Amino acid sequence: MRVNLERILEEAGGLANRRGLDGLSMNDLAQALNIRTPSLYSHVAGIEAVKRLLALHGLAELDAMMSRVTIGKSGPDAVRALLNAYRGFARKNPGIYAATIPTPPRSDREWSSAVDRLMDTLHASLQAYGLQGAEIIHALRGLRSLVHGFVSLEASGALKHPVDRDESFDWLVESFLAALEKMAAPLRAKQTGRTRA
């Protein structure tokens, strides 16, 4: 069977998930595809290009998943669903998830757009809170920090205490939701004509 980008993505994803993104090498990838290493260069520019493909793929899949699980939900329900799905993806695909983390170079429009699309989806899940201006950015950054932080600590084996990690994650999510609620409350009061004391 001929090698094509689809198969490269498939094998690279598998290897990255099994051995870690850093463990992914052109040699192993070529071997998995039954060709010699230099032949890979007919398809991709190098190892960085392979990781970029993984990033594009991962970002698209994450975005699709985030959109899917938040359909018909809003407010806390949407955010909860999104965060749980995000964590689920990272746990199922640690290597691919790791590939989605680096910031693309400014010059790479395709990659940058993929990141932007995911950010837009995260942003959309916060819509119902009606946040204004900088608060939206704070909330979005908070959401990203918390989920990325938890998920990467979890992946690295840093959360080794016997206490259930699902519970800890739930606690963190609920804390975040409470903070959103608190930030949204005064806005809602204003919108409905009520004023604060």
Added chain:
Amino acid sequence: MRVNLERILEEAGGLANRRGLDGLSMNDLAQALNIRTPSLYSHVAGIEAVKRLLALHGLAELDAMMSRVTIGKSGPDAVRALLNAYRGFARKNPGIYAATIPTPPRSDREWSSAVDRLMDTLHASLQAYGLQGAEIIHALRGLRSLVHGFVSLEASGALKHPVDRDESFDWLVESFLAALEKMAAPLRAKQTGRTRA
């Protein structure tokens, strides 16, 4: 001047901070020390050993700093000081900070203890909230997730919106403090003899 562990740590730290932990190589390190690469092996077992040294150094320094900035503080003041100092360290020493992230192998007592000591210090900063059982772990994991998440997104250049990052960090910290407060409140009520409705 003769090479010793202190100089190795110094140069390795500088290189890691400037070029990133992944960019740190035995070649560059040897060059910085004015010796040939194989000569390094008289002092350290290999590149992994160098990174381990960086981790030990970073963990110790981080721990010392966390202890220092929380002296005489408790509750929200302690946690605020600690989180700001943590972020400050990671920003000033991105390479060394990165070295502190991996989880040590179980067999490495010295490294494991260094991690444990830092965890104990973080834990101590939460004392005043009087949390019970699993809640302590949830809070500790939340604290680690949030600060590690924010700091690593910041370091990777992922927070590129013009909105001030300090403000976003403050928002995140205050959100976390509010969650701690909320979790601690019922406990306090119980302790002072009051009961909930």
Added chain:
DNA sequence: TTGACAAAACTAATATGATTAGGAAATATA
């Protein structure tokens, strides 16, 4: 002071991974 021992440094060599050069084979297309 000197001679022996250990530490630190060196050269040479090996292994692995990424990559380039240049050509052969397979495939698609005019």
Added chain:
DNA sequence: TATATTTCCTAATCATATTAGTTTTGTCAA
């Protein structure tokens, strides 16, 4: 079917990590 393109190959280069074996240097006691 002839030709152009794509895919793959072998051979070679370069960088990094590491080991082997040897020389230099520093230390310390006789």
